[in-house]
Each structure stands twice: as structure tokens, then as C-alpha cells.
Amino acid sequence: MNKIKLRLYITGKTPKSERTIANLVKICERDLQGLYELQIIDILESPHLAENEKILATPTLIKEVPPPLRRVIGDLSNPEKVLLGLDLSPVLDSNYGKGDKP
């Protein structure tokens, strides 16, 4: 199946950015293991990418695939809200349905 594609936009290597990355990795490893691809974009290095995506706030996490497009803003310190915000339940449900788990 198609992997979940996540893009995380941060502004510089600040403590907040580091914390956000750590939070996201934790969530992914726990709930989305093997199902995702994560790309981290530093806006200070590639501001044009932020312009294209019209990012205002950082950190911003964007999920485009599978649709629908979803944005979650903040340091992702609340895992339930992140999963809810990314609207991943259909994907996860279908995976469970295939009998990946006993």
C-alpha cells in the first residue's frame, strides 16, 4: 500500500524544533511503524518551500497522501490530537482489517 507522506516545517534548529521532531518520531514509531515517510524542512534554509505551501506558523506538520490534506500546528506534544488532526483512522483501520495483527 501507499505510505503516509508527512512533511514537517520548522524554523531553525531551535529547542522547540528539536522537541517537535522528537515528539513526531515517537508518535510515528508507536502508531505508524513502517507506514510513513517523513520529510523535515527548515524554512530558514528553504524559505521558497514555505512560500509555496503558504506556511505561516511553525512547527507545521502536513499530510497530503493519503487524502484529505491535513495540517497540524504546534510542537505535537499531544499525540491523540496529532493523530486526530492528521485524520489517519481510515488508513489504520484498513491495515488492521488485513489481519496484520493477530
Added chain:
Amino acid sequence: MNEIERSTGIEKIETGIKGFDMISEGGLPKGRTTLIAGTSGSGKTIFAVQFLSEGIIKKDEPGVFVTFEESPEDIRKNVISLGWDVAKWEQEGKWAFVDASPVVGEDHIIAGEYDLGALLARIEYAVERVGATRISMDSLGSIFARFSDAGLVRNEIFKIAGIVKQMGVTTIITAERTEEYGDVARFGIEQFVADNVIILRNALEAEKRRRTMEILKFRGTGHQKGEYPFTVTKDTGIVAIPLSGFYMKQHSSTIRISSGNPELDKMCGGGFFRDSIILVSGPTGCGKTMLSAGFAADAARNGDRALILAFEEGREQLFRNAAGWGIDFEQMENDNILKVVCRYPEADILEDHLILIKSIIRDFHPHRVVVDSLSALERVSTVKGFREFVIALTSFIKQQQVAGLFTSTTGEFMGGTSVTEAHISTITDTIILLRYVEMFGEVRRGITAIKMLGSMHEKDIREFYIDGKGMHIGKPFSNVTGILSGHLVFTSRKEMDRIGDLLK
């Protein structure tokens, strides 16, 4: 020494917005942030766009436009009719958008702490990319609506304002107001963002819209106080109309010009002054248009150019009437010594009439200007707006060393004054009154000059009549008083002589 000098004066940059640089005494404070607050439809976005456009057109200074509300596509479309080709400037690298407008489906969920660092990074990037010296941000209300934490947004905007200040960029930020006269802006923005605040108003006054701008504060530097009318015109955008800025500065001439009627010249002590404003007041049909036509035709006889702005009669009617008095307007126009512009007063708001009149005068360079009638224009304006219009027009005309003749229609047939006179009589140099006089069952006409600044003039009220050749001024009315008030009192010759004897 240099250090002290530098820290005492605040430099300003000319915005290029017509009239505004005069009101602001040189433009916006350089390298600072100015808040433009106004209700919806007050012209904030146009001001923001024009600030950048004029910078590019007049000074080749690139700019960055941060839009929180309209999409860049909408802005490009909306301002092209004002003559600003934003897309072209983008290609030339003189204009950069930071698109912070809402996107459909952009709803987000907040999960933890965040800031607007991305917005700041994008603004910095855009400023560096085009080498901007001007930034416009339009408008703040929209971003407050999208992030629930108003305190955080306020802090972030404050941070952005501080950083662009460090970059030496002159910035304007627009913000909404809910009332024309109330708090400066919503969300308490003005308290932390701006050293400088300008308010744009679009108030409804006597069923008419009136746009004004007011500089509320410029920290550490001067500006004109109070509200100034402005208008938004098709090719130039915002044009402010500064009043006190130039009034009273004219120097006057002692050269006389003819009124077109030798007898009237005599009454006025040898004619009108070359750069004076003459008001001709009288009831309808009394000869005002004839007098002004004669005034314009006299210019032509001397090889001078005349401009007639007619707000009461159509072109054909005016030309036909003039032909009846032996004046060939058609030929004069062909010779390019006359220009007749006929317009309905209702066709525009007064501010736009003013802009148009000014541009015609600038292009045509007339020596004489006739406005027939001023009272027709009064119909389409508020009392205050009309007075401002007259002041602006007269001072402009005087600056150009042009003689202006305005007509004004009185409401009553006998005697009386018009509202127009009450408002502008102090601004005019000469006032000529035309009046109907009812005598022994006949309606006759009287003329008098009641004011002639800087010169002697006759005090008599003289009788005049109109025939196929025009206006003929005769003798003074002798044994009658009360013509101007409309309440005639006849006195016999004997009585007059007796009073005369008493005073000897």
C-alpha cells in the same frame, strides 16, 4: 556631533501618494512602522498597494506586499485598473508577494506550542530577494481571525515589526476599525505595533459618502492635523486634498483684465485683477451665463485661452445661446483658445470633479476659468465638503495665475442671497450682484459690485438690459432703495434732494 544630529531628526520618505506627502510634511517616517486603520471600504488596501506602486514608479524602490486577506491574484486584478501592473513588477523583481491569505481547506488543528516564525522567515526572504525598502501588510484583522490565541499573534506581529525596523525597511500595516469615530483599531494593535497612526474614514454625511484621512500621530515628527478629504480616481489611486497646506500663499497681481463689458470694467475701477476670483451672483435667467460668456470671449480677443466648465447647460444650448450674443464658441474652440467642458454635477462626487478640473487646467493652461454654476455643484455635496472644494479650487486657480469667474444662483427672484455666497464670499476677491428689480409693473435688472479687494469701485446699483448684442449697463437706479434686500422703497426726487441738502 554627527551622532547627535542623526539621532534628533526623523527622516521621512515620500510616499508619492498625491497630497499625502504634503499633509504628512514629507511622507512616512523612514524605517518605521505606520498603522493605517480604517473601516471596511475605507481604502486601506489601495493605500497599501499604492505605497509600493509609487515607490516602484517614482523612485525605483522595490517592495514586499504581505497579504493576509485577498489572494495575490485578486490584488493583481483589482489594481490593474488603477494603472498598476503588479504582475509586470513581479517579473522584473521589483515586487514580491508574501501570500498569507487563507486557502480553502487549510483548516488546521493546534497540537502544542507554535509561533509565526515561518511568516517572519518568508518576509525576510522576500525583502532580501527583491532588495525591498518598503513593506505593506494588509490587513491584520484577518490573521487574528485565523489563530485563536490573540495574545500570541500580537506578540508575533510585534516581533515582526521590530525585525523589519532593524532591517531599515519602511512598513505600513493596515487594520480594521468597526466605527468611524471610536477605537483606533481592533485587537488593541495600535498600542504596540506602530509609532505612527493614520486613520482613513469613509463616513456617511447627509446621505453622501465622504472620504477623509487623518494623521493621528507621528512619533517624534510633525504633520498636518485634522481630517483631509481624499478620493480614489481611476488612473492615480488615492489623491488627498490638502487645504491649509497651501491656502493664503498666493501673491497677487495688479494687472487688470477686462470683464468683457466696458461699463462693468468701469464699475470695478478698471477691470478685474488678473489672478482674482470673481463671484457673480443672481437669480436664474438674469444674465450670469451671458456675463461669463462675455468674460471668456474677451480672453479670446486678447489671444488668451479660456476654459468654461458648465454644470447647468448642455454644450449645444450653451453654444446656441452664445451665438445669439454674437459669440462664436465653435470657432474659438477650433482656434484652440477656448475649451468648453459640460458635465452633470451628479456624474461624480465633488472630490472627483476637483481632480478633473485640476487636470484640465494643467493640460490646457487657460488664462481664465469660468465655472457656471458653482451652486449646481453644491447640490451634490455636503456643506463642509463644498467649502473644502471651493477653497481647494480657488487656491489652485490662484496658484496658476489664472482669473476665475464663478456664478452662483440665488433662490429668490428679488433680492436674497444664496447659500453658496455665504460659504465662499470670504474667499472671493470680487462679488458682482445681478438682481431683478420690479418697478411700476415692470421687471428690470440691476447690477452692482459689492466687493473689490485692493481697489476702489463704484457703489451704485446700475440698471442694465439685455438685447441681441448682449448686456448693456446704463445709469444708476436713482429714486429707489432696498433693491438688494428685495424690499423696494420708492422715494421722490424732491425727497432725495432734500436729504442731499441736509448732508451738505
